[in-house]
Amino acid sequence: MHSKPIYYEEPYRKTLDATVVTVTEEGLILDQTICYPEGGGQSGDVGTISGIALLDTTKDDDHTIYHHVQGTPFSEGDKVTIVLDWAHRYKFMQMHTAQHVASGLLFHHFSIGTVSVHQGQKFLTIETDQAEIPLSVCYELEDLVNEKAREGKAVHYEVHTQKSAQEKGLRRSIKVEGDGVRLVVVEGVDTVACGGLHVANTKEIEVFHYQGQEMIRGHVRLIFTVAETARQEIRKTEAVVEQLKTLFSSPLEELVATAEKAVTQAANDKNALQRCNTHLASLELAHRVDIAEKKDGIPVILWDVDADTSLKDIGKASTSHEDLALCAVQQYNDQVLWLIVLSGKAASLINFSAQRSTLLEVIDGKGGGKPPIYQGVGSKDRFALLSTFKDLLQ
Ligand SMILES: [Zn+2]
Known part of the structure; x- marks a missing residue:
């Protein structure tokens, strides 16, 4: 049993009384409906059926229309009233x-041919058959569609036989079979x-507003907004631009150049800061080497590193010290970062490969490296690694 689709005769109708024909797992089947089922790139209608939320409308291959309502509050023969979410439908x-x-x-x-289309909650997309479409064409199209909107062209329907429809030489092939082609x-x-x-x-x-384009399956897909959504999107973009103008203290014409300059400056500052931090780490390491206790004449450093210094920089700085036994740890959120350096004669104090599991198991750690620098991550108490390292030196 198919619902009679009233939406073709009266596309502007917002409410309709109907009778429940069947209640299925897929949803309600009604004797007639104004609810358009999902298909052709258009989402299914939503609204209410006798006050119960209508979440979606779908159809199967047999063109049976299913009304998806919350729960199962209806039985066969019930008289119901459909109320469409008109804002959704009209959009x-x-x-x-x-x-x-x-x-x-x-x-x-x-x-330019259309390969596929989609109407989402916000954006209308048209996948074209082109690999490239210049911006000038997109804006010309936008202007032309708006011109047709201003001119107020009537939209009407004609019902044809398959033969008379084919003879029209339409830009798009006819997907339905038989006569009664709409x-x-x-x-x-x-x-x-x-x-x-x-x-x-x-x-x-x-x-009609051109929003941009993207590539899909080697084709340009054009993105548009329409009516109220277009107005909202334009206002949203303008608001962002206004905020950026204030943030960069820049007029519109200079905004991009000002922003580019700021991004370049930030990158340069970041590099300069990085160089300072590397230098600081090397100074701090040199100081610790100077005051370190020694084992067989080799400086031994146990270091709980603060958040501002990176273990990577310490590792780098360690290469300028000939003999060094260093164990550094750092708390990073839930993780413990660790660094062990056994350079020069320190390699004879601890054989890292042989002691790796003894060292790392105390912090449930992993990682490794090659002589003389080893590093990795772990969890648990970071000071346990420092004391194990110290014990191995005894
Ligand atoms: Zn259509």
Whole structure:
């Protein structure tokens, strides 16, 4: 049993009384419906059925329409009232009609084909058959669609036989079989076979806004917003630009150059800071070597490193000391970072390979390296590693 689709006859109808024919696991089947099922790149209708939330509308391959409601509050024979979420539906009708106008213009004016389309909550996307589309074409298309919206072109339907529809030489192949082919005509702009829902006049598109493009399957996919969503997106972008102008104390014309300069400056500052930190680490290590206790004349350093100094810098600095037995640890969030250096004669004090498990098991650590520098991570008490290292030197 198929629901009678009232949405084709009355696409602007917002409420309808219907009778529950069957309750299935997939959802309710009604005798008639104004709920458009998901398909053709358009999402299914939402709203309420007798006050219960209608979460989605879908159809199966057999064109049976399922109304997905929360829970199972209905039984066969129940009289119900459908109330559409009209803002949701109308937004999709606007976007979908804008897509026809845009795809029609792309084809007839720019010789660009449409491969696939999608109407999301916010963005309308058109996957074209092109590997490249210059920005000037995107803006020209935007202008032309807005022109068609201003001109107020009527959108109407024609029902054709398969033969008479084929003879029209449409830009898009007809996907339905048999007669009764529904053609959507945007007066003077585009004619295609389509089972979707459209506004009655292009003036209802209101605003058509080019948002950008991306590559998909080697094709350019154009991204647009329509009507209220377009206005919101434009305002949002303007608000961000205003904030950036204030942040960089820059007029619009100089904003990009100012931002680029700031990014370059920040990168240079970061490098300079890095060099300072490396130098500081080497100074601190040299100081610790000077005051270190010695084992067989080799300085021994046990170092709990603060957060401002990096073990990497200490490792680097250690290469300028001939003989050195160093064990450094650092707490980093839940982790313990560790560094062991056994350079020159220190290699004879501790054989790292032989003592690796003794050292690392106390902090549940892992890692390694090659002589004379070893490093890694662990957890548990970092001071246990320092004392184990010290014990091995006794
Ligand atoms: Zn359509």
